[in-house]
Amino acid sequence: MKDASPATAPKTFYLKDYTPFGYDAESVHLTFRLAPETTRVISRIRFTPKPDAADRTFFLHGEELKLISAKIDCQAVTPELVEGGLKCEVPGAPFTWEAEVEINPADNTALEGLYMSNHMYCTQCEAEGFRKITYYPDRPDVMSTFTVRIEGDEPVMLSNGNPMGQGEGWAEWHDPWPKPAYLFALVAGDLVNHPGSFTTKSGKEVELNIWVRPGDEHKCAFGMEALKKSMKWDEDVYGLEYDLDLFNIVAVDDFNMGAMENKGLNIFNSSCVLASPETSTDANFERIEAIIAHEYFHNWTGNRITCRDWFQLCLKEGLTVFRDAQFTADMRSEPVKRIEDVIALRARQFPEDNGPLAHPPRPEQFQEINNFYTATVYEKGAEVIGMLKRLVGDENYYKALKLYFERHDGQACTIEDWLKVFEDATGRGLSQFKLWYSQAGTPRLKVSEDYADGTYTLTFEQSTPPTPGQPDKAPRVIPVAVGLLSPNGDEVRGTEVLELTEARQSFTYQGLASKPVPSILREFSAPVILERESTNAERAFLLAHDTDPFNRWEAGNALAKEVRVAMVLDGAAPDAAYLDALEKLVRDDAQDPAFRALVLTPPSQSDIAQTLFDRGHTPDPQKIYDAAETFTQTLAQQLETSLPRLYAATTVDGPYAPDAEGAGKRALNGRILSLLTRLDGGEQAARQYQAADNMTQQYAALGALLKAENGEAQSQAFFGQWQDDRLVMDKWFALQIACAAPEKTAATAAALTRHPLFSMKNPNRFRAVFGALAGHHAGFHHASGEGYQLLADNLIALDKLNPQTTARMCAAFQTWKRYDAGRQSLIRAQLTRIAGTDGLSRDTTEMVTRILDA
Numbered sequence: 029m030k031d032a033s034p035a036t037a038p039k040t041f042y043l044k045d046y047t048p049f050g051y052d053a054e055s056v057h058l059t060f061r062l063a064p065e066t067t068r069v070i071s072r073i074r075f076t077p078k079p080d081a082a083d084r085t086f087f088l089h090g091e092e093l094k095l096i097s098a099k100i101d102c103q104a105v106t107p108e109l110v111e112g113g114l115k116c117e118v119p120g121a122p123f124t125w126e127a128e129v130e131i132n133p134a135d136n137t138a139l140e141g142l143y144m145s146n147h148m149y150c151t152q153c154e155a156e157g158f159r160k161i162t163y164y165p166d167r168p169d170v171m172s173t174f175t176v177r178i179e180g181d182e183p184v185m186l187s188n189g190n191p192m193g194q195g196e197g198w199a200e201w202h203d204p205w206p207k208p209a210y211l212f213a214l215v216a217g218d219l220v221n222h223p224g225s226f227t228t229k230s231g232k233e234v235e236l237n238i239w240v241r242p243g244d245e246h247k248c249a250f251g252m253e254a255l256k257k258s259m260k261w262d263e264d265v266y267g268l269e270y271d272l273d274l275f276n277i278v279a280v281d282d283f284n285m286g287a288m289e290n291k292g293l294n295i296f297n298s299s300c301v302l303a304s305p306e307t308s309t310d311a312n313f314e315r316i317e318a319i320i321a322h323e324y325f326h327n328w329t330g331n332r333i334t335c336r337d338w339f340q341l342c343l344k345e346g347l348t349v350f351r352d353a354q355f356t357a358d359m360r361s362e363p364v365k366r367i368e369d370v371i372a373l374r375a376r377q378f379p380e381d382n383g384p385l386a387h388p389p390r391p392e393q394f395q396e397i398n399n400f401y402t403a404t405v406y407e408k409g410a411e412v413i414g415m416l417k418r419l420v421g422d423e424n425y426y427k428a429l430k431l432y433f434e435r436h437d438g439q440a441c442t443i444e445d446w447l448k449v450f451e452d453a454t455g456r457g458l459s460q461f462k463l464w465y466s467q468a469g470t471p472r473l474k475v476s477e478d479y480a481d482g483t484y485t486l487t488f489e490q491s492t493p494p495t496p497g498q499p500d501k502a503p504r505v506i507p508v509a510v511g512l513l514s515p516n517g518d519e520v521r522g523t524e525v526l527e528l529t530e531a532r533q534s535f536t537y538q539g540l541a542s543k544p545v546p547s548i549l550r551e552f553s554a555p556v557i558l559e560r561e562s563t564n565a566e567r568a569f570l571l572a573h574d575t576d577p578f579n580r581w582e583a584g585n586a587l588a589k590e591v592r593v594a595m596v597l598d599g600a601a602p603d604a605a606y607l608d609a610l611e612k613l614v615r616d617d618a619q620d621p622a623f624r625a626l627v628l629t630p631p632s633q634s635d636i637a638q639t640l641f642d643r644g645h646t647p648d649p650q651k652i653y654d655a656a657e658t659f660t661q662t663l664a665q666q667l668e669t670s671l672p673r674l675y676a677a678t679t680v681d682g683p684y685a686p687d688a689e690g691a692g693k694r695a696l697n698g699r700i701l702s703l704l705t706r707l708d709g710g711e712q713a714a715r716q717y718q719a720a721d722n723m724t725q726q727y728a729a730l731g732a733l734l735k736a737e738n739g740e741a742q743s744q745a746f747f748g749q750w751q752d753d754r755l756v757m758d759k760w761f762a763l764q765i766a767c768a769a770p771e772k773t774a775a776t777a778a779a780l781t782r783h784p785l786f787s788m789k790n791p792n793r794f795r796a797v798f799g800a801l802a803g804h805h806a807g808f809h810h811a812s813g814e815g816y817q818l819l820a821d822n823l824i825a826l827d828k829l830n831p832q833t834t835a836r837m838c839a840a841f842q843t844w845k846r847y848d849a850g851r852q853s854l855i856r857a858q859l860t861r862i863a864g865t866d867g868l869s870r871d872t873t874e875m876v877t878r879i880l881d882a
């Protein structure tokens with residue numbers, strides 16, 4: 029059994045306890061003598077005591093290190109090894125610390141610190157991985173310049189900054205920009221580069237490289253173009269230039285997250301950079317472009333200006349997500365990007381914010397910071413910035429950002445610093461707005477209306493349900509973008525941003541000829557849940573007439589939900605008026621295909637479950653699944669005569685190009701194919717599979733066939749064609765689970781874990797299988813409990829190898845309180861079993877405890 033005595037209980041860190049380190053680290057010299065099991069790291073660091081330090085304890089973090097020797101000013105010292113690091117007596121004047129440690133990269137399956145992926149050395153130091161490389165004040169507010177010497181026989185040996193020299197068996201690097209240790213990186217291995225270059229607006233030539241394993245060279249061109257576009261965009265929109273002579277990106281196969289913004293040496297999960305038409309879908313291309321931009325944008329928002337401590341993580345992440353979303357909107361389609369982001373927010377952030385894992389964008393405590401790389405910190409963090417921009421206006425926003433870069437370049441900052449910049453630049457007080465950073469939970473916005481004699485009044489009431497540790501919450505500032513339509517569909521009031529600051533507030537419009545139809549929360553102007561009595565007729569009206577594309581989609585989405593809820597609760601037939609509205613829209617060639625594809629995409633079954641739960645019902649996953657199936661089948665039948673024409677009309681001719689226009693058409697084409705397959709059993713899908721010359725169409729066809737339980741031959745062919753491509757194999761693993769019927773989902777996943785290509789050690793493969801299982805709502809929550817058990821078995825096994833990925837995947841259980849007593853007790857049993865596992869990691873312990881404490 030787990031020992032839960034206080035002595036071994038994980039330590040909790042609090043924002044309120046922040047104290048600066050008592051020493052400045054002026055320069056860091058590191059020498060790496062690479063060997064898979066016995067790498068030596070020799071550090072030489074110049075420390076200066078801070079004159080005004082309250083605490084002069086010389087504590088260096090260090091974990092899983094074998095200390096070989098330590099010296100201060102060339103004299104051997106014997107530091108006191110303590111939990112999580114070492115302490116040492118040091119002089120009161122500037123001194124040089126030297127240490128030699130030994131580490132074992134080959135044995136590092138946690139993928140934090142220095143580890144090996146496919147015989148290649150690489151690092152991951154955010155958040156606290158550097159302490160597994162050497163003893164160091166591993167905290168983001170200690171910034172220093174790094175000089176690095178790498179000794180080994182790897183053909184390519186890279187680190188941050190600019191190259192200083194290289195010879196047989198060694199390479200030296202120097203990064204002139206002071207940085208925290210979490211931005212340190214080293215890569216060494218047999219790599220080949222796809223080169224490029226970029227000239228900054230001030231005329232500096234920057235060498236660009238994407239480094240990959242031999243054989244992957246042909247998958248780099250798209251990423252390179254995305255990088256150049258990002259560099260140009262940041263100059264054009266934010267006036268920010270790149271600041272080194274070299275920018276390297278490296279692709280690694282074993283990586284816990286998407287990518288990492290190490291200074292001048294970004295390290296990417298290969299799935300987030302490698303792309304080719306034959307192996308990547310349109311969605312992959314879009315994601316790769318966004319992640320390359322995201323990591324590049326961190327060079328200013330994260331690296332040049334970093335975080336004072338990890339509680340401030342959303343300072344860099346929220347802002348950088350906001351910036352990458354702006355970039356994607358500019359490169360592709362603004363409304364489509366917004367709709368996609370809101371779908372993702374509702375799928376990932378809302379469940380977090382409305383369950384046991386709810387936390388504010390700036391949390392005030394944590395046990396394991398890796399558990400706070402969440403949708404709340406990232407995506408809600410970005411929403412908060414979007415609201416701020418909406419409230420102060422575009423001009424003020426860019427004025428504030430300019431001041432932020434001028435004032436804080438080279439510093440480690442807080443949310444207070446960030447908001448102060450806006451206050452100073454705009455003259456506007458932001459103390460109430462700051463609640464968005466400190467309060468958890470999704471606000472509910474109840475809307476009522478009144479119309480008499482040409483005067484229309486909208487009344488809003490805001491409230492936020494209790495979240496862990498926060499029973500009551502004060503009202504927030506909520507920007508609500510509203511437009512009004514007349515009953516004939518004309519817009520009688522253009523978009524106006526109403527600023528809510530009170531618990532209850534009314535806004536009046538005068539001089540209206542008739543009662544208008546309101547379009548509320550246009551562009552999803554705040555991350556809230558709108559509660560307003562409406563009718564399906566009104567929703568259909570907005571779907572047809574709203575001038576705001578987001579709200580047009582939103583009306584369709586609300587309709588889709590209402591129809592499914594009625595089907596689940598009352599066994600109602602699919603609403604005929606909705607089917608007609610959908611048919612009209614799908615056939616309307618004047619509408620953007622990407623938009624039509626989004627309207628045709630059903631709301632997620634998990635979302636329906638949450639809606640039912642919010643309305644006081646206990647969701648039955650099987651019934652929700654059945655309703656979705658019936659709906660889609662009925663829609664297919666209704667569209668029967670137009671489907672072949674629509675399929676032909678949306679088939680993109682000519683060679684594949686991953687642009688937004690083609691992607692939109694293919695997305696619609698894919699939805700049409702899935703409807704068509706319900707009628708023809710897979711004839712068209714089999715033809716498409718056969719003819720496809722790109723992964724988007726091949727994958728869509730295979731998915732349609734597997735869903736129709738008629739894709740065995742194609743699945744085998746797919747395996748035969750792609751078994752040597754890891755990234756495509758991840759798709760193959762995931763798709764079989766995603767397309768399985770609920771009663772077969774867990775068994776399908778279990779069988780795939782026995783496949784020779786399944787690996788616990790590769791996070792992408794683990795996520796392909798278990799992400800797909802957890803994402804199959806009716807399959808994962810099948811009444812047998814097999815899905816729960818299978819996931820728990822595998823999380824327990826994975827925890828020994830990779831706590832970080834294990835802990836993140838525990839979130840699959842976070843919605844457990846929505847379901848019936850039977851499912852709750854099955855889930856509780858699994859969570860308790862995980863919690864009771866001997867030697868469970870701090871990461872997983874924290875997650876499981878928080879989920880169980882709900």
Ligand code: 0A1
Binds near residue numbers: 154287322832
């Ligand atoms: N800062 C990176 C994400 C990242 C975070 C943690 C990691 O390992 C624990 C790795 C990457 C980003 O926002 O892209």
Ligand code: ZN
Binds near residue numbers: 322326344345348
């Ligand atoms: Zn980031």
